[in-house]
Amino acid sequence: MEQEDDNQNLVLGILFGIIALVIGLVIGLTAYVTGQTNTAKPAAVEAVEAPEIAEIGEPLVKLYFDSGKAELPANAAEEVAKVVAKLAEEPAKIVLISGYHDETGGAAVNAEVAKARAVAVKDALVAAGIPADKVAMRKPAITLGGADAAEARRVEVRVQ
Missing domain, CATH: 1.20.5 (Single alpha-helices involved in coiled-coils or other helix-helix interfaces)
Structure with missing residues (x-):
């Protein structure tokens, strides 16, 4: 027992x-x-994943990139100066950046390239004196730029 x-x-x-x-x-x-x-997420990811901001009006600036590249084009300094001047005229507004890509390559790679292009433009704007909190990044609803591949590889910048 x-x-x-x-x-x-x-x-x-x-x-x-x-x-x-x-x-x-x-x-x-x-x-x-x-x-x-x-x-915590990296700052660039937070900016891209922030709540969507609607695009208002036509872009002030369009920067065109080489296929698969995120390096700023040769005319970037001139275009950044336009944005800085516009924001100086209307300091209550923000800068909205949207990156696009063409159909060359895979969707995931294209999305990363479009994001890298937008980040490069944001960095150039901040380096030119625009406060980082005045720059918002928006993921475009349609990431393909259209039938023209050169037109598709762009970043649009709005002051709104």
Whole structure:
């Protein structure tokens, strides 16, 4: 009888140990997943993922890029100067940047290139003296620029 009680206690001890281990595992995984979703995102990603801002009017500036490239075009300084001047005239407004791409290459790569182009333009605007909090980046609703591939590889800048 005493040996039967010892076996029963051993089985119950193992069972409770397994239950405690499973509960600990669930709590640990929950804490790990929650910690990962609350980590800070890089500033460029936050800007792109910010709430959508509607485009108002025609773009003040359009910068055209080479295929697959995010380096600013040769006329970038002139175009950035136009934006700086316009914002100086209307300081209450913001600058809205949208990057586009053509159909060359894969969709994921194209989206990254369009984003990199927009970030390059934003960096140029900030370097020219526009406060970073006055520059918003918008993911275009249609990322393809149209039938003309050269027209598609652009970044549009609006002061609105």
